[in-house]
Amino acid sequence: MNAPLSLTTPAVSVDIAGVNLSYGTNHVLKDVNLAIEPGEFFAFLGPSGCGKTTLLRLIAGFNQADTGHVRIGGRDITDLPPWKRDVGMVFQSYALWPHMTVRRNVAFGLEERGVKRAEVERRVETALGLVGLAHLADRRPSQLSGGQQQRVAVARTVAIEPKVLLLDEPLSNLDAKMRVQVRRELRDLQQRLGLTTIFVTHDQEEANTICDRIAVMNDGIVQQVGTPMELYERPANLFVAGFLGTANILKGRIVGSGAERYFEIDGGTRFPIPEDDRIPDGAALVFRPQHATLTDQAGPQDGALSLPCIIANREFLGASIRYGARIGATEVAIDVPFQSGKYLFEIGSSGWLKLWPRSLHWLSV
Known part of the structure; x- marks a missing residue:
């Protein structure tokens, strides 16, 4: 059995303070304030266009806030480029290289970072073992199911040993039965790694079943933050009540x-x-x-x-x-x-x- 993938640092917090972001006259994020605990599986939940993916991309460094700050483990990363933030992002499309094998896809990010060959091989083997794909390491993405492709995307991200794992609607391309299986696998993996994880979804069942806490968003505003049961039993307003169940x-x-x-x-x-x-x-x-x-x-x-x-x-x-x-x-x-x-x-x-x-x-x- 492979040894557990060792993270370079303990689980870290993510703090978002006073964040506003606009595209022209469109005010997309409105005074967002969130405190995500170390090792927490946290969700941004809301309808399409509510700002949840914009906020996730802002944490990753692909969007820039007009005002406010983002801190990871107490370190202000607001002005850092994506490659200096120690975050890993799994995109909705998976973004796998079709001409590369599974092994090479997982190794790619490590090689780009100049990691030594022996360490690359160790991390790739361990990451593929974590997601149960070691036996498919020499296949190409087109030879995998949707669920297997999603696992490759997760393995590639985990292999770089990020401080924070960002998941952008990672289950949306899967059928209903596969979504249930893969979300359980994601939760199990997150628990084993103890990795602070932020999950974007519009599906309240997904958020309820795997996340510790949820930030319900609408129109760029965080409407309420709480555990799934707290939000369901004590909604703060009519939007939260109607969106959760x-x-x-x-x-x-x-x-x-x-x-x-x-x-x-x-x-x-x-x-x-x-x-x-x-x-x-x-x-x-x-x-x-x-x-x-x-x-x-x-x-x-x-x-x-x-x-x-x-x-x-x-x-x-x-x-x-x-x-x-x-x-x-x-x-x-x-x-x-x-x-x-x-x-x-x-x-x-x-x-x-x-x-x-x-x-x-x-x-x-």
């Missing part, structure tokens, strides 16, 4: 006060608000599909709020049934665990939606 959003207005305070949604349906709930002005009520249930029994139960609804649609998802329930003019999704023989609500039938206050979020619109 399915979220039901009920918009309306608060009427009354004190013990007679109600939330009235479009269509006139209203329900009481617990007195101790602090609700910002203009708030919307947010809850997840699994945090509600359906019943044919009217009235509150076990402290739950009770709202009349009409079943608009129904989908069988295997482990659960997803109902679309109309409350007033708003339709919400409700996931009910599937049990063979259990009563199913028919489309067009009436029911009662039960909501528990502890599972509700009040977020500013």
Whole structure:
């Protein structure tokens, strides 16, 4: 078995402070501040055009900030060229040399850096062993699957012993089954190396399953930073709530006060608000599909709020049934665990939606 690839330095932090970047009049990154811990698997997550890849390329040195600083291990690298930053980047396209063997592709970056032949051979052998491709070292990229090509790109980057590993949508060219396998391999490799890794993706499932923390981005702004569970259970705003999984959003207005305070949604349906709930002005009520249930029994139960609804649609998802329930003019999704023989609500039938206050979020619109 190959010896573990030895990194030249311990895991390092990455700090981004006050970064702004514009292309002409287009303000792409807006006062970005992030502190990434040593050895952390961190994600930049957001929709296309949110600035996540621009930020990754800025860390790599391919983009230059208008203001702000980037530090790796406490060292300011803001003005350094890419080859002096001690970072390694895996591109979305993999960028492999088609005429070179796997071995030569992995060795290329080391040879360009003037590493001695014996050390090049050691690092190439170890890197290929880490990604499970030692037996394919003499093949060319065209003779490999998409997942194998992605592993070659990772091995080539790891072989140069970077302080920080940057991954730019590395799974986007793989089919769904291969993505699941390769993301697990990436996580396992990162854990074994203890290497600070930053992962860019628009796929929240990918970020949730392999990353320690996530920065959710939109319109060049970091909306919220936290663990996958923190972001899912305590979203900071409506964008985060809607981007991370399915979220039901009920918009309306608060009427009354004190013990007679109600939330009235479009269509006139209203329900009481617990007195101790602090609700910002203009708030919307947010809850997840699994945090509600359906019943044919009217009235509150076990402290739950009770709202009349009409079943608009129904989908069988295997482990659960997803109902679309109309409350007033708003339709919400409700996931009910599937049990063979259990009563199913028919489309067009009436029911009662039960909501528990502890599972509700009040977020500013």
